[in-house]
Amino acid sequence: MTSAAKPADIEHVTAPTRDSPAHRSTAAATSVLVLPGVLWLAVFFLVPIGIMAVISLGSVDPTGHITLANPGLGNYGHALDPDFIPALLRSIYYATATTVFSLGIGYPVAYWISRYGGRHKVLLLILVMLPFWTSYLIRTYAWLVILGDNGVLNGTLLDAGVIDEPIPILNTDVSVIIGMTYGFLPYAILPLFVSIDRLDFSMVQAARDLYASGRGAFLHVTLPLTMPGIVAAALLTFIPALGDFVTPSVLGGAQTTTIAKLVQNIFAAGRDWPYGSAFGFLLMGVTLVGTLVALRSLRREVIGASA
């Protein structure tokens, strides 16, 4: 590049090349800007993960303390007990249902805000984020008041004569999925909004001009072009939902134990941190592999569709 740059000094004026002082200072500025984030992740993510990885190889000695005397993978084998599979499947079920409902509700909302929000767009987005101003825990507790046997929902249905006696909603799969969908919906709406808002709607008009039906234009133009937002929204919903501990604990019951609750049991009631760490790691691994597989297949689909 240096030799190539020689005959064309003018190039330095128009656009900085890789070795130009201008580019170097940009690169330096970039690393300075990135540094706090990298440090943050290193200190608060990588270091704890590393400690967890080491602990997961250890065991608990007879006095209850963690020991690395005989490191091994025994904890991982222990965590793979098929008896725990029902809780894992239940977690995946809740997370999948939450993701589907969040996308199903979130997409129309994001679409509407983007297309018809007009000058109120910012206000509407703030309204989407407004619930974050209250603790998630308190908002989840509020659902107890709504979904309880003598709560708002059952009371309304009873008064309206739709039902004769309260239907148990609380402490079931339904209440957990309602609570999680409520909790994670904003995480779906925001990335969906960004991708829909960025969509060039002249593409849709072009499709209509070429005799695509409204449905056809949506399915073959809008949806594929907003696929990155859908993928982002799905990941932002599915991953935290899979590890959610609070919602199933507050709104769930004896039949709704999730995998996160099992990990919590091991740490708290069992006081076995090595085993709990191994369990947590396995869960992380399952999530990571699942996410990568989903991303890869979706990316292929997105590229294939938009190409």
Added chain:
Amino acid sequence: MTERNLPGMSFNEALEDKLAQANWSRREFLGRVAAFGAAAALTQLLIACGQAGGSPSAAAPSTAPTPAGSTTAEATLPAEPTAVPKPEDKLFVYNWDSYIGEDTVAKFQEKYNIEVTYDNFPDEATQIGKLQSDGKGGGYDVSYPASTWVPSFIQDGLVQKIDHSLIPNLKNLNAAWQDPDYDPGNAYSIPNFWWTTGYAWDPKDVPGELTSWAELWDPSRKNKMSMLDDLRECFAAGAFRLGLSPNTTDLGELDQILALLEEQKPLLRFYTATDQITDMVNQVVEMAHCWSGDWVQMTYDKPRFKYVIPSEGSIKGNDVMIITAGAEHPIAAHLWIDFNLDPEISAASTNYIGYMGPNDAALPLIDDYIKTDPRLNPPQEILNELIELKYLAPADLAQYTDRWNKLQA
């Protein structure tokens, strides 16, 4: 019944109205939120920052485990017992939700001008995990563990020796409680309250005088029963039904108990260690595995509710006040313990929460219905029949935890 027996009546009426649909008192609402916050925070803490505390090197404080208490106490307290040292201006207390007098904290703050941070935990596992997270009390000065934890806490150097000269109200304790087995001479812990385990039911839905643990396995009450979210208590209930010891470590027996609990699980609405009171009062469930004081608190709203110590046998226990090894406010902590042993304060707590303890001086001030109820103040012949849960070695506890997780999964 006096006003103090109606929790919530003296509280802000506006919030009461808001919560009235769920029959919650403000106290319960805030308590549940606070307790749950602790649980949620703990899970993150355990993963994010507590690891160092669990390692063998960090768990043993700078002093050796056994003398740790005495050296800490001597280092922080002057040897002269004559003048009370100046207390610190803050105090961090970690206790169960709904387990203290309505205005105990406020009165203490008023009397000593010490700012008290009073945190709740939702279950024992969370409490112990937090106290052990850094090997010296998790940042709290005072906590209320079950007495069965005391020997292992002393061994681990998690608690510090208590300076009895700073606790003149210690004389109020019944003579039988001056030298308990778990902590000779009350050197590291001061007895607080005792309890029994049983179950409460609503006679409107469940007629008759019930006596057996088997009632909690009755399929006709499907979805109308709850069990404590406490693996030791649940396994104990199963053990009593099978005529086994609640402290068993025999794997075959544990499997038998697990099979029995697995039979029960589909009938349960939930496992909870925080919501049993409100959910009985709200008639979400009609029968709840609970501790004796829980039942008393239920009767403030629904006097008709009944409670039994099952005939197959049950659990008794007492908890203690401890000062952690890492306490940054040891003088204030001693004042707190002394304050809670004051006859009036102790009796006010008992009359509010329904749990009583070995405080003889408080006895005349305790409401008769608590004092005279053998389920709340068991006579010796009943106490002799009840069993204490013993501390389990990690390898044995792991067998319980594993089965508990298989049950819940």
